[in-house]
Amino acid sequence: MLTAKQQQLLLFIDGRLNSGGVSPSFDEMKDALGLKSKSGVHRLINALEERGFIKRMANRARALEVVKLPDGIAPTDQPSNVVEGNFGATTGSAGMIELPLHGRIAAGAPIEAFENADSFVQVPAAMVGRGDCYALEISGESMIDLGILDGDTVIIESGPAARSGEIVVALVDDMEATLKTLRKDGRSVALIPANKDHEIQTYDADRVQVQGRLVGLFRQYH
Amino acid sequence: MLTAKQQQLLLFIDGRLNSGGVSPSFDEMKDALGLKSKSGVHRLINALEERGFIKRMANRARALEVVKLPDGIAPTDQPSNVVEGNFGATTGSAGMIELPLHGRIAAGAPIEAFENADSFVQVPAAMVGRGDCYALEISGESMIDLGILDGDTVIIESGPAARSGEIVVALVDDMEATLKTLRKDGRSVALIPANKDHEIQTYDADRVQVQGRLVGLFRQYH
DNA sequence: CAAAACGTGAACTAAAAGAGAACATAAGGT
């Protein structure tokens, strides 16, 4: 009935209406979907209206109304949603939580730090730690020996605390984020890949900032 | 009223709509039915529309709607996603689904077939395929080279259909269940572990029964 | 056997999606 983008937008609108009551502007929707232009939003809105999922008043700002949701998606009844201090995670009901997906992270050669969240993934709440969490998609093979494959989605609990032996998202020199096993040796910090083709990298503790630690992983087979 | 293929497709579409709301594309349906060309899907869709089981918007992508199901098939209304023969899965709301956890399965040496479900796990509905799904906890290291570790939880879509190269739960001689990559070679079936310390096992096709195929995996780090 | 259902692959057409800019209208403040 709906395309993925249409559904994503519909759920976003529905979430906003049910959590605060103010309907989102085209710009906000644009950002929520990770677009750079709102003309795309306009088309999606038209498609949703054509299919009878939303109603709107012509030429009126923020005048959207969700008429129905696709089958199988339970209405987000109560005023719910943003979990305090969270990076934007929203809770659905029944133990589910929606985390922002902050783009891809290299398990291999470090790449630049995160882009904006451009989509969301749903993960079991039980998998999410207590703190603020977000999701990343793995790119590269450097953690392959620990069973973290290219394309996997990982859940990161954000925060600087980490013990030796934990797998962390580390930012080196404030510019490159990478997923590695952490080992602290006094003043120096080692980032250990799990792939015999990659080298352990050792840095002065000042240069490495732990952004978060790995708490969960999931993978889909097609 | 319907041919086997038509019904199979109808149930697939219905399952998809009820589990996530996004209707499948012709390519996805093609894959779901194990076809190599989508023109066959086109014919089936036409047949279903002609018989009044589905409605569609002409020339619109992913704009299918199930109008009715054949007699004797319970509608997969709200609380469900799993079509007939459900192993006991229950859906929560908001894209979550609760799957029965059928105990542990050896990725290494095959162990006895499943015990009863003694607990449940929550997984994102998006991760669950169309059919009946259940979860298993991995025991052993034999699939370690494919990133499936001891202690991981895997989601299995139950059913005998599997193609070479897929990872399946295979029952050998009706008594030992194991998770392996499947390779069909005419009359014989090879179960391929992903660990250099384990051997490929080859059986006559009669002795091996595919119980389901791997569709998802998740892991928690502590 | 013949009809209907299936399966395949290629060529073609049409939507969906993303970007960017110009323009239109609504709302708010002074």
Next chain:
DNA sequence: ACCTTATGTTCTCTTTTAGTTCACGTTTTG
């Protein structure tokens, strides 16, 4: 009123994804 900002609408382009059609061969079934 007048100006300003926020918002919504349209248009044009490009790329990607999805749907349609056709020709031809195989299988199933009444």
